[in-house]
Amino acid sequence: xxxxxxxxxxxxxGGTNTVFGLVDAxxxxxxQDAIKTGDYPVVEDFVTAVQERVKALISDCNDPEIIGMxxxxxxxxxxxxxxDFAPNLKWKGIVPLVALFAEHFDFPVSLTNDANAAAxxxxxxxxxxxxxxxxxxxxxxxxxxxxVVNGELVYGxxxxxxxxxxxxxxxxxxxCGCGRKGCLETYASATGIVKxxxxxxxxxxxxxxxGLDEITSKSIADAAMEGDKLALDIFDYTAExxxxxxxNTIAISSPKLIVLFGGLAQSGDLIxxxxxxxxxxxxxxIFQNKISIVPSKLKASDAAILGASSLAWQSCN
Amino acid sequence: xxxxxxxxxxxxxGGTNTVFGLVDAxxxxxxQDAIKTGDYPVVEDFVTAVQERVKALISDCNDPEIIGMxxxxxxxxxxxxxxDFAPNLKWKGIVPLVALFAEHFDFPVSLTNDANAAAxxxxxxxxxxxxxxxxxxxxxxxxxxxxVVNGELVYGxxxxxxxxxxxxxxxxxxxCGCGRKGCLETYASATGIVKxxxxxxxxxxxxxxxGLDEITSKSIADAAMEGDKLALDIFDYTAExxxxxxxNTIAISSPKLIVLFGGLAQSGDLIxxxxxxxxxxxxxxIFQNKISIVPSKLKASDAAILGASSLAWQSCN
Numbered sequence: 001x002x003x004x005x006x007x008x009x010x011x012x013x014g015g016t017n018t019v020f021g022l023v024d025a026x027x028x029x030x031x032q033d034a035i036k037t038g039d040y041p042v043v044e045d046f047v048t049a050v051q052e053r054v055k056a057l058i059s060d061c062n063d064p065e066i067i068g069m070x071x072x073x074x075x076x077x078x079x080x081x082x083x084d085f086a087p088n089l090k091w092k093g094i095v096p097l098v099a100l101f102a103e104h105f106d107f108p109v110s111l112t113n114d115a116n117a118a119a120x121x122x123x124x125x126x127x128x129x130x131x132x133x134x135x136x137x138x139x140x141x142x143x144x145x146x147x148v149v150n151g152e153l154v155y156g157x158x159x160x161x162x163x164x165x166x167x168x169x170x171x172x173x174x175x176c177g178c179g180r181k182g183c184l185e186t187y188a189s190a191t192g193i194v195k196x197x198x199x200x201x202x203x204x205x206x207x208x209x210x211g212l213d214e215i216t217s218k219s220i221a222d223a224a225m226e227g228d229k230l231a232l233d234i235f236d237y238t239a240e241x242x243x244x245x246x247x248n249t250i251a252i253s254s255p256k257l258i259v260l261f262g263g264l265a266q267s268g269d270l271i272x273x274x275x276x277x278x279x280x281x282x283x284x285x286i287f288q289n290k291i292s293i294v295p296s297k298l299k300a301s302d303a304a305i306l307g308a309s310s311l312a313w314q315s316c317n
Numbered sequence: 318x319x320x321x322x323x324x325x326x327x328x329x330x331g332g333t334n335t336v337f338g339l340v341d342a343x344x345x346x347x348x349q350d351a352i353k354t355g356d357y358p359v360v361e362d363f364v365t366a367v368q369e370r371v372k373a374l375i376s377d378c379n380d381p382e383i384i385g386m387x388x389x390x391x392x393x394x395x396x397x398x399x400x401d402f403a404p405n406l407k408w409k410g411i412v413p414l415v416a417l418f419a420e421h422f423d424f425p426v427s428l429t430n431d432a433n434a435a436a437x438x439x440x441x442x443x444x445x446x447x448x449x450x451x452x453x454x455x456x457x458x459x460x461x462x463x464x465v466v467n468g469e470l471v472y473g474x475x476x477x478x479x480x481x482x483x484x485x486x487x488x489x490x491x492x493c494g495c496g497r498k499g500c501l502e503t504y505a506s507a508t509g510i511v512k513x514x515x516x517x518x519x520x521x522x523x524x525x526x527x528g529l530d531e532i533t534s535k536s537i538a539d540a541a542m543e544g545d546k547l548a549l550d551i552f553d554y555t556a557e558x559x560x561x562x563x564x565n566t567i568a569i570s571s572p573k574l575i576v577l578f579g580g581l582a583q584s585g586d587l588i589x590x591x592x593x594x595x596x597x598x599x600x601x602x603i604f605q606n607k608i609s610i611v612p613s614k615l616k617a618s619d620a621a622i623l624g625a626s627s628l629a630w631q632s633c634n
Binding site: 131152154155157160161162164167168171178179244247248249251252254255256282284285286287291 | 448449450464466467469471472473474475476477478479480481483484485488495496497561564565566568569570571572573599601602603604607608
């Protein structure tokens, strides 16, 4: 008699799509499905739809042993198992998501925000396998981050730790969506780098970017890859803010590894090399030349499910 | 038959004095002694002297059950149990202190730096009893810090985490002993506040401080207590830097509590009130009005021994 295959369920809830799947201990996504989050304005209907489809995936996989379910979602609180006042979701107020899912399953269900899930995903399956102290930085529309210390996620006393994007890097700097000024994510994110490009282009038109109808982080990266000087300067400026912030972060938690994920991180050395340089320039001597910055090793298409499912593997270890 | 009293040994190694004692689970120092660190240029002689005196204390206490020994020391590395290149100690290079002490005792010995020991001391006996997420800031000659996350000390991958004093708070700011510029400890420390006073006095002599031969953090605090406007401005300036840095720190680790210790912290509300104000001004909304700044609750004369001994209680829990 062979023993049952062990799998974890990962569910990633985004404003547009909710993706979910079954993942083995090595990070292979064995089956997955998705629904449109916005089709379910009533959260109970959403939970019914997801759990039905998850059960279908489980039965398709020859009835594996499910060790647990991890959910990544915006504004998620690990301690309470709730999603609290998420501006990009239709469910208002405080949503007791873990309790709602737990009614349908006999395995443990846990919930955290997407950046924490991504951090644990890198630690369980990805670029930070087995690393006990790491920082995950997701450079998307905003800047998300997740911290692992002593092998555990840092939730903080209220479940809201890990807001590196909202550390202030420039006093009286750019206005941030949070209502304050100079937050790191106003510089180091897809949105931030486009702002920088517009500022730079207002001073100089000597760039292939100046002919474009719309500037995106991708068009800036493409121009930089072609050697466009202004585009390279834009990356350098972005990296200076990020590298400086990472140096201050290292002084606090001294991670072994910093993992970058998201659109901007896909530009690889364009962002990693100058960020590493500015980070080293600002580091206390005892931390110099021993902390790596690496890109995520999770396949972008599976990363959200993998991250969420890693919460279940972590709890069962 | 009554059960034996359980005690932990705490040893605090400073450049001038080494103090040690026996501490019960409630933080009462049952017996203590001290030697001059500088009298022992050979570390083996130092260990012999300390262990003999510790054994004498133990036998004086009616042969209690010793649960372990914790040592706080500058440049101490928890992982390796060594003191590495401490500029203020006579022992050069890498000193295997835990191994040297362990030869003499049959209970576990652990070592960390003074600020980490202080953080655990507050958690086990002091102002942060039972708090799982806290930041300890010691405002002495420099600025030391210790972080507790999920109930455990944050050592980082190399044992050197917790250098809040060397996060850069002013780009191209004051020169720091570490060779860089603008580190928090050049502003928020006994040395830093005296520098601020000298800068302020160079611009205005309208203060009782201008008549003094020597300015110390104590004389600034005394003047501020008397209502001296310039002295109050000096505290405000110091608090602005500290409050700003704490706000950025909170965004990362979201502690429930920040505990201040050391000379400057003894000025109480003079430093705590404006620091709290600037911290709140710079906090992301989700963190506002829920994180306290409090002074240490450990008796200053026992604090170093208590902090060190708390390492032993933590390990045995």
